[in-house]
Amino acid sequence: MFSEKIISWYLINKRDLPWRNTRNPYKIWLSEIILQQTRVSQGLPYYYNFLEKYPTLEALATAPIDEVLRLWQGLGYYSRGRNLHFTANQIVSEYQKKFPENFEGLKKLKGVGNYTAAAIASFAFGQKVPAIDGNALRFFSRFGGINEPIDDPNTIKSIFNFAYDLMEGADPALFNQSVMELGATICVPKNPKCDQCPVRPECLAFSHRLQDKLPFKSKKIKVKERKLDYKILVNEDRIWLKLREAGDIWAGLYDFFSRELVPKLPVAYSFQKKHILTHQRLSISFQIIILENDETPDGGKFYSIKEIEALPKPIVIDEAFKITMKFLDQLS
Numbered sequence: 001m002f003s004e005k006i007i008s009w010y011l012i013n014k015r016d017l018p019w020r021n022t023r024n025p026y027k028i029w030l031s032e033i034i035l036q037q038t039r040v041s042q043g044l045p046y047y048y049n050f051l052e053k054y055p056t057l058e059a060l061a062t063a064p065i066d067e068v069l070r071l072w073q074g075l076g077y078y079s080r081g082r083n084l085h086f087t088a089n090q091i092v093s094e095y096q097k098k099f100p101e102n103f104e105g106l107k108k109l110k111g112v113g114n115y116t117a118a119a120i121a122s123f124a125f126g127q128k129v130p131a132i133d134g135n136a137l138r139f140f141s142r143f144g145g146i147n148e149p150i151d152d153p154n155t156i157k158s159i160f161n162f163a164y165d166l167m168e169g170a171d172p173a174l175f176n177q178s179v180m181e182l183g184a185t186i187c188v189p190k191n192p193k194c195d196q197c198p199v200r201p202e203c204l205a206f207s208h209r210l211q212d213k214l215p216f217k218s219k220k221i222k223v224k225e226r227k228l229d230y231k232i233l234v235n236e237d238r239i240w241l242k243l244r245e246a247g248d249i250w251a252g253l254y255d256f257f258s259r260e261l262v263p264k265l266p267v268a269y270s271f272q273k274k275h276i277l278t279h280q281r282l283s284i285s286f287q288i289i290i291l292e293n294d295e296t297p298d299g300g301k302f303y304s305i306k307e308i309e310a311l312p313k314p315i316v317i318d319e320a321f322k323i324t325m326k327f328l329d330q331l332s
């Protein structure tokens with residue numbers, strides 16, 4: 001039987017990851033949000049740091065948002081960090097500090113989509129609902145020989161139903177974890193390790209030699225080239241920063257002055273950086289400008305070095321801040 005085969009394989013071959021040894025919905029939710037669009041090796045230290053700083057949902061809910069985003073720094077997709085904080089507050093105030101215990105209820109939480117709701121519902125509450133992440137999608141698309149675009153909601157729905165039927169009689173948490181682990185470690189995007197796969201005899205992609213054709217995707221992500229131009233305004237031992245607003249990349253994080261300075265002021269040092277986001281390729285130029293008067297441009301303010309260290313910043317801004325500090329150290 002399919003589920004027995006993959007679960008036996010999983011119990012022998014699984015990686016020992018901390019969120020797999022718990023049924024605590026807070027820890028499971030935290031791990032799932034951290035791991036969205038993030039590799040396990042990159043997410044693991046963040047998971048430990050968050051649990052150490054916020055061991056409970058209430059501790060996270062009562063923390064200042066800047067502190068949460070600062071801890072999130074480097075993981076990217078900062079809306080996840082903001083949603084984490086928002087949702088912790090939502091559960092405390094609207095759900096009497098308890099996670100909803102089923103798939104439909106969990107989906108009402110901000111930042112919790114079908115996959116995350118299914119993961120929490122099955123891992124924490126044992127509900128029979130397939131958790132279809134990218135690994136599971138790829139695995140099922142190959143195993144079932146599904147030649148439909150996996151970025152189409154209808155295909156995702158039919159893979160969900162396909163998985164639901166295969167789940168019959170199995171422990172939902174173990175089933176979901178087995179599928180995702182197979183996708184992550186055996187049915188990998190390039191050169192899947194079919195010789196180690198427990199369901200190879202039944203796999204349609206394998207029998208038709210379609211492993212490198214499936215899964216099939218219809219759309220390609222369009223990447224936009226974008227130039228950013230920053231002036232790093234230094235006034236004695238403070239640097240000017242502003243909070244980025246919603247509607248663009250890095251909302252809720254701090255960055256430098258990015259308008260034209262009138263009049264133009266002499267540049268003490270300049271450097272360039274490239275940074276790649278999912279939909280944008282950024283070419284960024286930075287100019288350090290030492291101000292000699294106390295004038296503060298609108299839209300932000302001067303912060304001390306200590307304050308800046310504690311503020312949440314995009315990783316490339318943090319790198320530029322460190323370069324600036326090095327430069328200023330050499331000057332003094």
Ligand code: SF4
Pocket residue numbers: 139142143186187188192193194197198199200203204205206211
């Ligand atoms: S046999 Fe190969 S392609 Fe099929 S599910 Fe297993 S690893 Fe993936």
